[in-house]
Amino acid sequence: MQYEKRYIQSHCGLRGIAAALVVSYHLQFGANYLFHFESATPFFKRGYLWVDLFFILSGFIISFTTVTVDEKFTKNEIARFFRQRFARIYPLHLFCLLYLVSALGIIALLQNAIGSKVNDPHWTSDGAVSLLTEVILIHAWGFGHNVAWNIPSWSISAEVFAYLLFPALYAAGKHPWARAVMVAGSVLLFSWIAITSGDLDIISGAAPLRCLAGFIIGMEIYRARNVFGAMSDSVSSAVQIGAALAIFALLLVPANDVLLIIPFALLVGCTWHDKGAIAKILASRPLQWLGDLSYSIYLNHVCVIQILWFFWGRLTAKFNFPEPESRLAWIVIVYCTTLLISHFTYRYIEKPARRALSRRVISAEPKPH
Template sequence: MSVAGSPVADARPQLDQLTGLRGLAAWFVVLYHIRFSLTAILPGEVIAIFAKGYLAVDLFFMLSGFVMWLSYGEKFRSQGWAQSRPFLWKRFARVWPLHALILAGFVMLALVLAATGRTSDTYPIAELPLHILLIQNWGFTSELAWNPPAWSISAEFAAYLAFPALIIAIRWERLGLASLVAVIGALALCLHAWFAGLGYSILDDDIPRTGLVRCLAEFTIGIALAQLWRLMRESGRGGAIPFVVSASTGITGIALGLPETLWVLACFASLLLALALDGGPATRVLSSTPLVKLGDWSYATYLSHYLLFVVFKLAFVGSDLQIGWLGLAAYGAVVLAVSAALFAGFEKPAQKWLNQRTPLLLKSA
């Protein structure tokens, strides 16, 4: 729970339901990537649902902007640009070590494949420096390579670089409810118009070309949502109206067959706002200990699951690429165990180690 009494304390609430939501979203991405190996045991309707798992990334981007504003907004207000240096180091310490570890795992896999006469175009050595620097999805490549899910980490790191300017240049706290809703709507419509102009109706289309813009727009929507949440919480408003907006938007978009670029962002933004405001059954479920644990492990799940599935298929899956119920249970258990181990044994210790060694030039004055 947040500690009342100061703007900084109020800006850093403990919203466990959003952590639980992030955990479920990470597993939705897992199911998206393994769906073609489940066609023998699951009906087509379920596979079609898993095929939309990429949309969890759009939720991640909004959540990230939401959390960044609540965690750092007041610091930037009080310290200005000087806060950007320690902020960027903290974000680097948060995302890069585990990314580098999993990337090293892919390098080892590529070497083994090459040594056994099996090569793959998905591991281009020439692009490896881009992945090490986390800039692989900044328009330098035309295909996803190495660890495909890491494209979003690359795009989000660009959002971190833009965050200080977004916070300092725009006086979010001066915007009222109507203005914030208008900003969110305008950003969503602009992103839809941009996708439509490129001839795309799916948010996952042409990620190397569209992913960065997609991330920046949704990250900024998350910032606006955080300020909207604070205003609605202070005025005593609950999550009923956002829930209705989210549900009606989703039902309308699906029923009318509208392009997802037109309605998914509004649906997700309303859902995120509703869950942050709500104290009902949905919040209690998402705030449960198992789901919060999944949320804590979600970054490790997200980054490691693709490598684990490639190795799992090489070791245990036949030419039909189907894994069956037993294989699904085994793979899920492996991902869960590895995620927990990486979180406790590497991700958090590496983050702590780097945060204790902030370069002098990056420390705030």
């Protein structure tokens, strides 16, 4: 079987930008002071919407890298798909959860040792149930409690739901009527959200449906990729710039969240061939590096924030650090620590796990007779 193997630099860069902006979103939580650029518009407060870009990217990339050129998806290929998805998401997820639980446990023990009351909901029965559901990645399906450990992992849980359905979705998508039904389902879900609340910040319960709707759009963009690929460089540039401007304009005002889905989808579609002005920027070395680390950044940053804040919050209170210097220092510390840890988790957790699973997949494939 031959597979489309070309690496899409633009999508790597998009992942890096989205991950970095999700960090800025979580840096808003519990902040007593914000810079004017952080609070003047809803841009940073609506950082949860970058996850919807991840969902669309995921639907496209998984279709692009998994499906054979002759459009067949055999049982062996389905098994390969699930092994590869497991290797891609689970080792880092488990590692982050382990070091977060360990660090919070040590902090709780230290508090007990000095006679300070531990008032942390993680160490309750609800926290234990939530931890179990996070370990097996079903906490976004409505099975978890109100205690979150590594908050961003909800979207990984939602993506697992989409992965489980992907073989069936792809097989059904070969039929025009089934494709129409799937796309209509996504449009109906987004329309219902747009009409009822306009808020896509759904991280449990219906979260898998939020993911699935974006994922299906990504799959459909993959099927229509040749339409985008046929665009000239100038047309690609115009569409890319228009989509990027629309994204930023919609984030700068309190617009309906669902409106972002359209420019997100356009940006994914018109950059996949790595042509155009925005594509060239996304292919730059710094954004490629950021994109390589994007999954590690995404899963590490809230762990970093939770652990460091225990010490930073007490330090700033004790010495009465002034603002805005304290805020600036906190932002720099979080980003630098997250990038440093992410460099090592990408190199020593993500890449080795993928290589190990790839070797296992190859050795498990049936040999020709």
